[in-house]
Amino acid sequence: MALLKKVNQILLVLLVLTVCVILYNKVHRVPSTLKNETAHLENGEEMEEEIPVVICAAAGRMGAVIAAINSIYSNTDANVLFYIVGLKNSIPHIRQWIENSKLREINFKIVEFNPMVLKGKIRHDASRPELLQPLNFVRFYLPLLIQKHEKVIYLDDDVIVQGDIQELYNTKLAPGHAAALSDDCDLPSTHEMVRSVGMQNTYMGFLDYRKQTVRDLGISPSTCSFNPGVFVANMTEWKHQRITKQLEKWMQKNAEENLYSSTLAGGVATSPMLIVFHEKYSAINPLWHIRHLGWSPDTRYSEHFLQDAKLLHWNGRYKPWDYPSVHTDLWEKWFIPDPSGKFKLIRPDS
Known part of the structure; x- marks a missing residue:
């Protein structure tokens, strides 16, 4: 009888414990919908896509890359990762500039470019020696410098971004296309500028059609x-598509046969890309590449037109950190003075 009583007491205790556990779970259980929402938010934060932007930092042009980066960083909430490519001797300067300015908050990696990869592939051009600087060819070697990204933005240093870089990154590339670029005939508003300063916007300005190798390409x-x-x-x-190998092939051919009209137009870095990407590229929104701002020291676009532009490009000889140049106010608002004092703007009163 005593044994039976003891068993009943144990069962009663177990029953009470079971009821307590059930009540505790009901009170503290997180609804499944809330669990899913929390997990979704956590995954969203973890999965936020990086936007890799490759830009070069050349000695003597450090202020350019600083202004470009500042304009991008200031006009987006996207998670931008800047790949800043430089030569060994220029890397300490750009790192110091970033780390001692408000740009210390950006997400960036410094990448050293080895100019030895260009040995034997560049033909000397005394008329435009600046076009033969090693960093002009960084764009050819993106997969060797950037390993983990499916999609990459490449920018010259003489640009200012007025729009949200996320929009450019979202550019759709057609199947089989390795790049999206700006057609030089895409924006009627720039045609008058092209005519007024005698610019070339056809293949004739870049390739020497007197050479049989060029004619054999079959490109008008x-x-x-x-x-x-x-x-x-x-x-x-x-x-x-082994794009880098294709570009190197045409660099080598030019070194041997002098195929490019570099004195007329954009030099030996543009011409190989014109050949390799002929009819094999997608288009970016024309407002994401308003160019030719550096082709003339006095020919200007309308202010209204430039306000609508997402990206401004001072391609040409007349750079906005130098003098003379045009639309310098649109560039200088993003410039951050060099803490070391090495880089100075050239202005008429300086």
Whole structure:
């Protein structure tokens, strides 16, 4: 009898414990919908896509890359990762500039470019030696410098971004295209500028059609060119199509045969891309590459037109950190003075 009583007491205790556990779970249980929402938010934060932007920091032009980066960083909430490419001797300067200014908050990586990869591939051009600087060819070697990204934005240093870089990154590339670029005939508003300063916007301005190798390409000399100072690249297609090898092939051919009219137009970095990407590229929104601001020291666009532009490009000889140049106010508002004092703006009163 005593044993039976003891068993009943144990069962009663177990029953009470079971009821307590059930009540505790009901009170503290998180609804499944809330669990899913929380997990979704956490995953969203973890999965926020990085926007890789490749830009070069050349000695003597450090202020350019600083202004470009500042304009991008200030006009977006996107998670931008800047790949700043430089030569060994210039890297300490750009790192110091960033870390001692408000740009210390940006997400960036410094990448050293080895100019030895260009050995034997560049033909000397005494008329435009600046076009032969090693960093002009960084755009050819993106997969070697940037490893983990499917999509990459490449920008020349002489640009200012007025729009949200996320919009440029969202550019759709057609299947089989390794890049999206700006056609030089895409924006009627720039045609008057092209005519007024005698610019070339066809393949005739870049390739020497007197050479049989060029004629054998079968590309009409009146074909509209494009500007490779701003583009969005698909790294998978780039590697699959061996774009870097193709570009190197045409660099080598030019070194041997002098195929490019570099004195007329954009030099030896543009011409190989015109050949390799002929009829094999997607288009970016024309407002994301308003160019030619550096082609004349006095020919200007209308202020209204420039206000609508998403990206401004001072391609040409007349740079906004130098003098003379045009629309310098639109560039200088993003410039951050060099803490070391090495880089100074050239102004008429300086």
